[in-house]
Every structure is written in C-alpha cells, then in structure tokens.
Amino acid sequence: MLVLTIDQRHSRSSPDLVGELIDWIDGACEALRPFERTAGDEVQGVLPTAESAVQLALDIVKSGEWSVGIGVGAVEEPLPAQTRAGRGEAFERARDAVERAKTSSGRVAVTGPPLETERLEAELQMIAAVNLRRTKTSEEAGQMIRSGMTQQEVAVKLGISQQAVSSRLSSGLWYETQRLTESAIRALEELDGTPGGRQRQPAGRREANQ
Template sequence: MFAVHARYRGRDRRRAELVAASAAALTGLDGVGEVRVAGVEELTAAPETPVGVTTLVLALLAAGDWAVGVGVAPAAGAAAAADAAAGALGPGGRPGLVRVRVRGDDPAAADAAADVAAAFTLLQHVISRRSAQGREATGLMRAGLTQVEAAAELGVSKQAVNQRLAAAGWAAEEAGWALAVHLLERAAALG
C-alpha cells in the first residue's frame, strides 16, 4: 500500500482555493486515483501502484511549492501507509522536499526509504533547473506526445523540441522516473 501526503509551502494568499484546484487537477493524472484536500494547505492520496506514486510526486515537484511525504506499508494496509506518509512529512517541510517512510519489520525498510527519497531528490534537482521552454516541452512529452506532435503544438521544429528536451534534462528525468518506480516496487516487497 502506498500513500502521499503533500503540504503547500508557497506564498499564494488563496491557499484553500489553490489546494482544492490542485487536488482536482492531480486526480486526473493516470494511475494517481483520487486526491483529497486534507486541510487548508494539505493533500492526500493513495495511489495503488509505484507508477501512480511517482507520477503524483513528480507533478507536485514540478509545481514547485509542495513538501511531500510518501508512505509505503507493504503488509499493513492503507491507514498505515497514510500514517507513514504524514509521519514522513512531519510538521514542516520545505518546497521540493520529499521524505519517505517504509513501515514494516524488515531491517532494510529504512534503507529502502532513503533510496526512494534520494531518487526523488535527484529528480527534483533536474526539474527545478528548467527554463519555461523546457517545462513546456517536457510537459508535452509527459502527456504522451511525440517530439513531432510537441513541435506542432509549440509551433517550432522537431529539432528545437529535441534541443529543449536535452537542455531540460528529459533523459535524466526518464531514467530517474524509472528508478523511483523500481525502488518503490522493492520497498513494497519488504515485509
């Protein structure tokens, strides 16, 4: 079982409206499931797969103003995963921070949590360095478009899209995404 708990750490004065709009938008992502508002500045979700968890966490990291806790409870159930996610996040958290907690009796649980958190930290580093053009191009690729389709959407050449993706670290994001999914699968197998 997996859970994600996120806290808005931005400066928007209309926090409640922003959090509600974010929950609605994130609920539409493939594999994420329902994202619920859990307070004025908090969201929770229980994606069923590592792909859903990674998709949600990357969307929150791309937004830039969220601190994120991820909970993995291999044998304990949804409530334990939610508690682990909230506990991982703690009372504070800075934007772009992802903390992970894996519940279980296996002594490797702490190492698994640290590995997943490290993968998300690396992804956050790649994502945070993007230009507006890089965010645009990678967003279209993440939405499933080909480079030719993205070029048509942006009104530029395929070569320009390719250059934007290279500058934005798209290859590193794809590799990091696959790594995070794999590490979450391994963490879920503990216990």
C-alpha cells in the same frame, strides 16, 4: 500500500489551494482511496501503484507550492471509505515523510522500511530539483514527448525545428530524468512488494534513435 501526504507551502501567507489541488488530482489519476483534506492545508490519499505515486508526487512538487511525502508500509484493512480514517504504517510514514520534505531541496521525501528508502528518496529529490529549474519552453516540449509525440511532431506543433526541440529537451535533462523516474518507480514497486507488476510505456524512449 502507498499513501501520499501533501502539505501546502507558505499557507499562512498564500490563498488556500487545497480545493484546486484535489480537483486536479481527481482528474489526473485514479486513487485507491480519494485525496481528502485531513487537517488545515494537508491532503492525503491512497494510490494503487508505484508508478502513479511517483508521477503524481513529481507533478505536484513541480509547481513549487507543495511538499509531498510518500509512505510505504502496511495498513489496517479493509481500508475505510474515507482516507482520513485510514490507519497503519503507511499513513504514519507518509506524515513523517512530508515533514522531512518541507526542508528538502526537491520538496519530496519517502519513508518506508528502515534503511531501504535512502537511495529512492535521493533519486526523487534529484528529479524534482531538476524539474523545478527547467525552463517553461523545455518543460513544454518535454510534456509533449511524455504524451507520446515524436520530436518531429513536437517541432511542427511548436513551429520550430526538430533541432530546437532536441536542444530544449537536452537543456532540461528530459531523457535523463525520465530514465531516473523509471528507476524510482521500480524501486518503489520493490519496497511496496509489487516488483514488475505494472506495464509502462517509458516516456520519450521512442525518440532514442532520432
């Protein structure tokens, strides 16, 4: 099972953003159990797939406002209707992971079976660190590619040349981080015991020959 625990950074000196985050998550993905405030500025939810867990974690830490922990492991079943009532390894590990995420450069961490998450965590932290350093123009172009647009379509949308779009994607290491994200998803599927169980459309892969 995959549990995400999310903690707001600098919450003592910043407005409470938990309500906004929960509303955004509700519109961004389907959770196995909904994200809820568990304590103070902490949010927790249960996700159905490795892909949703990885993508959601990376999208959340990109704002710089949150630390995210991913917990992998068994849970007591059946799952209760409310996430905050959940019990088991995955919940405990998610809380451990978010504490470690607070002091990592990418603000994301993974806790799972011993000795099996170190590389996955390093991959996610590398991706998150690159995402945080990406310029707004590079991020804008990349998100359009992620939605399924071609470089030519992005160029028309932004009113710039395809060469300029390619330059923005290159400077932001867009394709490199997307391939690394796909690798992280596969690794998390294996940790969760569901390898190859999802069909994904690799973001931006249709651009490879352009």
